[in-house]
Amino acid sequence: MKRTALIAMALAMTAATAPRALADGETIAVLTKNQTNPFFQAERVGAAKAAADMHAKALQYVPTQPDSIPEQMSQIDDVVTKKPDAIVMVPVDYKAMIAGVQKINAANIPVVNVTDRSAGGDFVAFVGADDYSIAKATGEVLLKAMGGKGDVIIIEGVRGAATAQDRLRGFKDAIAEFPGAKLVDSQPGNYQRLQAMQVMENLLQSNPNVAGVMAANDAMAIGAMDALADANSKALIVGINGTKEAVDAIKAGKMLASGDYNGFVQGCIGTMIAIRYLRHEPVPKKVTQPSVVVEKSNLGPYDVPVDQRSCPTWDQVPQN
């Protein structure tokens, strides 16, 4: 505790006397939602990379039970007692964690909000991608490949989850742009591969002529892909997340495209902002990643394992 305080004081003095100097050794606590989704794994790797690049240290906090509100709450208690220099945080729930953010604010630890936007609390900045635009852009790629016409099925995420609602809206709005296309059914697959496969098998019975499938994540897209292949259906499929598995399927021509949500880059940028803020360098209040849809023509950069990627330079960070 004392040492951290001393370091902080030293830092503050260095910063005051020589604002351009490179301060080293800050600790950044990184709070993510779960250990199961590859997205957050990529985000943690990105955060650790950015911290290492800037000679700081990332400390990871992940609930053992996926997306557990009480667990993240008690992790915040721990973090606040340990007083890291800054926090990078994905709230497990955008409303329920406001109380936790307020605790961090009360302890005067700067915090950057990443991926899921908190409904309250004071943040240095928000870094995220917009589910709605990604889903819409991904849906448009599918519909264009379908020639703008034909039957479309949507496989939704978990009803009630903000991400699922926004992605569903994006998909539906994309379909609305193409008068020749028709949404014949939209059913939840709860972000689970097995359920998506079974739902697809079932839906193929009542909609054998489906020409395109939009799934709210890649795991479901690939589950649906297998069901379609079993039924010798030629329907095109898109998913969201740009996972390695989806990139492989796109490369093999089995899947059309995947909306890129890029957890790795979000982790990088969130951590870069936190450290820059500590070093009194200018930071944007909000960074929204542009929607990129990974297709066969542009999958090069995504065909690299997460731990071999490098963070963008500060110049490459979109400032908006």
Added chain:
Amino acid sequence: MTAAAAPSRPALPPELIRLLMRVAAVLVIGLALSVLSGAFLSVVNLVNVLRQAALLFFMSSGLTLVVITAGLDLSVGATIGLAACLAGTVIKSTGDPWLGVAAALSVGAAVGLLNGMMVSLLRIPSFIATYGMLWVLQGLTYTFMAGSTVYGFPRGFRQLGNGYLIGIPIPVLLMAALLLVGTLFAQRSVWGQQITMIGANPMAARLSGVPVKRRLILVYTLSGLTAGFAALVFLARLDSAEADIGGALTLPAIAAVLIGGTSLFGGVGTLTGTFVGALLLTLVLNGMNLLHVEGNWQPLVTGLIIIAAVWLDLRGHRIRS
């Protein structure tokens, strides 16, 4: 071993009636669906339903024996998660599906053996022992996978989940085989009858010379083993595994057993019942998909149908007695 001192054989007729009531519930749902949706009664759809039910049945089969002994195994889903991830990784790194099969089955059996020892030797209540095990397994799986997905298995191995033999999906044939062997074991073998006795009256079982501890260990080991087997079919069917696949599976597996008429208090239950339970749960999802039930309503509809099916069955049972 003193041959199971005649546990006044579980009265068959009422059991049979209860089973028939459940089959009737499935038929009613099936009939309603075939009236409401032209797609339901197609051969392809019925084959799909059976194949979907098979996965659930594999998980629930060993679990049925556990519940018959008045125990519970909450670790089946987590066992499937670990076994599938391990087997998948083994197959990917060695290219040998048989090593993957060995990995999944031995992990499953080992987990079950540990569960059985905790329950029988350490006398930890099964709910707690297997709930603790669930967390241990999840932790191991999460650490092992570190957020990654293992995918892309050899064609031969995938036959286990995707293949057909004489026009019938292989998982369905495997389910039929397991149902037959399991039923013979549970109802005709001495060990099977001892297992029922333990559930009905553990004290009487012990006094009449049933090696209670060894049978309990056997039952939990079988539950782990069938979970390991389910993991293989899962892997072959989905061509992939990630750390969190098990979480969503445990409750439906338990539900299939209980809907199938196996009593949580032990001593009563059949694998055919569990098969019917698995079929009923699968039909509900199939029906909702075919009838375009809106996503927000699906959990509610699922809940109501489960409650209604079991209530009707219990009512029928009470009226008779």
